[in-house]
Amino acid sequence: MSFSLAEYLQSRRYLIEQALERYLPSPSDRPQRLHESIRYSVLAPGKRIRPILVIAGAEAVGGTAEQVLPTACALECIHVFSLIHDDLPCMDNDDYRRGRPTNHKIFGEALALLAGDALLALAFQLIAENAASVPPERVLPTLHLVAKASGTWGMVGGQVVDMESQGQTVTPDTLHYIHSHKTGALLTCSVVAGATLAGGSAQQIEALRRYGEHIGLAFQIADDILDIVGDQERIGKPVGSDQKQDKATYPRLFGIEESRQRARHEMKAALQQLQEFDEKADPLRALAQFIVERDI
Amino acid sequence: MSFSLAEYLQSRRYLIEQALERYLPSPSDRPQRLHESIRYSVLAPGKRIRPILVIAGAEAVGGTAEQVLPTACALECIHVFSLIHDDLPCMDNDDYRRGRPTNHKIFGEALALLAGDALLALAFQLIAENAASVPPERVLPTLHLVAKASGTWGMVGGQVVDMESQGQTVTPDTLHYIHSHKTGALLTCSVVAGATLAGGSAQQIEALRRYGEHIGLAFQIADDILDIVGDQERIGKPVGSDQKQDKATYPRLFGIEESRQRARHEMKAALQQLQEFDEKADPLRALAQFIVERDI
Numbered sequence: 165m166s167f168s169l170a171e172y173l174q175s176r177r178y179l180i181e182q183a184l185e186r187y188l189p190s191p192s193d194r195p196q197r198l199h200e201s202i203r204y205s206v207l208a209p210g211k212r213i214r215p216i217l218v219i220a221g222a223e224a225v226g227g228t229a230e231q232v233l234p235t236a237c238a239l240e241c242i243h244v245f246s247l248i249h250d251d252l253p254c255m256d257n258d259d260y261r262r263g264r265p266t267n268h269k270i271f272g273e274a275l276a277l278l279a280g281d282a283l284l285a286l287a288f289q290l291i292a293e294n295a296a297s298v299p300p301e302r303v304l305p306t307l308h309l310v311a312k313a314s315g316t317w318g319m320v321g322g323q324v325v326d327m328e329s330q331g332q333t334v335t336p337d338t339l340h341y342i343h344s345h346k347t348g349a350l351l352t353c354s355v356v357a358g359a360t361l362a363g364g365s366a367q368q369i370e371a372l373r374r375y376g377e378h379i380g381l382a383f384q385i386a387d388d389i390l391d392i393v394g395d396q397e398r399i400g401k402p403v404g405s406d407q408k409q410d411k412a413t414y415p416r417l418f419g420i421e422e423s424r425q426r427a428r429h430e431m432k433a434a435l436q437q438l439q440e441f442d443e444k445a446d447p448l449r450a451l452a453q454f455i456v457e458r459d460i
Numbered sequence: 461m462s463f464s465l466a467e468y469l470q471s472r473r474y475l476i477e478q479a480l481e482r483y484l485p486s487p488s489d490r491p492q493r494l495h496e497s498i499r500y501s502v503l504a505p506g507k508r509i510r511p512i513l514v515i516a517g518a519e520a521v522g523g524t525a526e527q528v529l530p531t532a533c534a535l536e537c538i539h540v541f542s543l544i545h546d547d548l549p550c551m552d553n554d555d556y557r558r559g560r561p562t563n564h565k566i567f568g569e570a571l572a573l574l575a576g577d578a579l580l581a582l583a584f585q586l587i588a589e590n591a592a593s594v595p596p597e598r599v600l601p602t603l604h605l606v607a608k609a610s611g612t613w614g615m616v617g618g619q620v621v622d623m624e625s626q627g628q629t630v631t632p633d634t635l636h637y638i639h640s641h642k643t644g645a646l647l648t649c650s651v652v653a654g655a656t657l658a659g660g661s662a663q664q665i666e667a668l669r670r671y672g673e674h675i676g677l678a679f680q681i682a683d684d685i686l687d688i689v690g691d692q693e694r695i696g697k698p699v700g701s702d703q704k705q706d707k708a709t710y711p712r713l714f715g716i717e718e719s720r721q722r723a724r725h726e727m728k729a730a731l732q733q734l735q736e737f738d739e740k741a742d743p744l745r746a747l748a749q750f751i752v753e754r755d756i
Contacts, residue, residue: 320578
C-alpha cells in the first residue's frame with residue numbers, strides 16, 4: 165500500500181487544529197480581546213508544517229502523534245508569534261498575511277505585540293505540560309532545544325541579520341546564516357523535538373537533525389523563488405515583496421535556475437539522512453519532496 | 461547577630477549580576493547589535509528584586525543561591541523583556557527608564573522588539589539549564605509556573621487589562637486584577653520558583669505563594685504612590701506619568717492615605733505567612749518591609 169501524503173497531512177492537521185482549539189486561551193476568558201487576537205492569527209488557515217514535523221519526527225522513531233501534541237502545538241505558537249511580530253509596522257509593515265489582514269491591522273499594534281508575547285510564553289507552558297505523557301528527562305532537553313532555536317541563537321538572530329542586510333550586498337555566508345537561523349532553526353528543532361520526546365536514539369536524533377537542516381534550507385530557497393514566480397493568491401502576500409524590500413534571497417544571489425537546483429540538492433541530501441529508517445519515516449520522506457516541489 | 465538587609469542585597473545582587481554577565485549573549489557574537497541591545501537593558505542598574513526573591517525563596521527552605529542562579533537570572537530577563545516592550549511607542553511610548561534612554565531610543569524599535577523576544581526565549585533556556593544542578597522533576601513545574609505567570613494568565617494579561625482601562629473608571633475588582641497579574645504574578649512566581657527548585661515541601665510552597673501575593677500587591681501600591689509623591693531622580697521616570705496616561709492606580713481609587721494603609725496591611729499579611737519558617741526566611745521578612753517602606 166503506497167503512502168498518501170495528502171491523507172497524512174489532512175489527518176495530522178485535523179489533530180493539530182483540534183488540539184490548538186483546546187490549548188489556546190478561550191475568547192470568553194479575560195482579557196477577551198487578547199484571546200481573540202491570539203486565536204485570529206493561530207487559527208487562520210495554515211500549512212502547519214512545524215507541528216506536522218514534530219509529529220512525523222516522533223512517528224519516525226516509533227512514537228505517536230498524541231504523545232507529542234502539546235509540543236507540536238507549541239511550535240505552531242512560536243511560528244505564529246514570529247509572524248505577528250514580523251508584520252508590525254516597525255518590522256516588515258505588512259498589511260496582509262495568508263490572504264487576511266495582519267493581526268495589528270485588526271487589533272492594533274499594542275495588542276498584536278502582546279499577543280505575540282503571550283504566544284511565546286504559552287509555547288513553553290505547553291512543552292512543560294508535555295510531561296503528562298512523556299518523562300521529564302525527555303521534555304527538558306526538548307524545551308531547551310526549542311528555546312535556543314527561537315531566540316538569538318536561532319529565529320530571532322536570523323531575523324536581525326536579515327534586517328541588517330536589507331539594501332546591502334550579502335555574501336553567500338551571510339545568506340546561509342540568515343536562512344539557517346530565521347527559518348531553518350525552528351524547522352530543524354521541530355523534527356528533533358518530536359524524535360526526542362518519543363525516545364529516539366542519539367543516532368536517530370542526529371540523522372533527523374541533519375534531515376531538518378537540509379529541508380530547512382530547501383524550504384527557504386523554495387520560499388524565495390515563490391516570492392518571485394508565485395502569484396499573490398497562492399502565497400497570500402504581494403508578489404515581489406522581498407525584492408521591494410531589497411531582501412537577501414537565493415534568486416538574487418544565484419538566479420532562479422541555480423536556486424531551483426540547490427533546493428533539489430538539499431531535498432536529496434535530506435532523504436539520504438533517512439536511509440537507516442523504515443517505512444515509519446515515509447511521512448518525512450514525502451514532506452521533504454512536498455516542501456521543495458509544492459510550487460517551484 | 462542581627463540580619464542586615466543592605467549586606468544581603470549587596471551580596472546577592474553581586475552574584476546575580478556576575479551570572480547575568482555570563483549567561484547573556486556576548487557582544488562579540490553575531491548578531492552583535494542585538495546582543496548590545498539586550499545587555500544595555502539587562503545590565504542597566506536595577507533592584508534585581510525578582511532574582512533576589514528566587515534566591516531568598518530557595519534559602520528559606522534550606523537551598524542555596526548557587527543552586528537556583530539560572531532561574532533567578534531568567535526572572536530578571538522576563539522582567540526586562542516586559543520593560544523593553546512596555547516602553548515601545550505603540551505601548552507606553554517612554555523615552556526614559558531607570559534614568560537612561562529606553563532601549564528603542566538607542567537601538568530603534570525593531571531591534572528593541574526583537575531584544576525583548578530574545579530575552580523571553582533566553583529565560584526559558586536558562587530555566588531548562590537549571591537541570592544541571594536540580595532534578596528535572598523540580599525544574600519542569602518551575603518552568604511551567606514561570607511560563608504561566610509571564611503570559612496571558614499573568615503579566616501579559618495584566619498589561620492588556622491595564623491598557624484597556626486607561627481613561628476608564630475602573631472597579632476595585634479590575635484594579636486588583638491588573639495589579640495581581642501585571643506585577644504580582646511574576647513576583648509571586650519568583651519566590652515559589654526558588655522554593656520549588658530547592659525542594660521545599662508543599663506546605664512551605666503554599667505559604668510562600670501567599671507571601672508572594674501579599675508582597676506583590678504591596679509592591680504595586682507602593683509603586684503607585686511613588687509615582688505621585690516620588691521624585692524623578694529616585695524612580696528614573698517622569699513623576700506623574702501614570703496620571704498623565706490616566707492609568708488605574710490605588711491612589712486614584714482610594715487616595716494616598718488609604719493606599720499607604722493598604723500597603724502596610726499587605727506587608728503584615730505577608731509576614732504572617734512566614735510564621736512557620738526559621739531564621740533562614742529572615743531575608744524574605746526584611747524584603748517584605750523593604751518593598752513597602754522604601755519610599756512611602
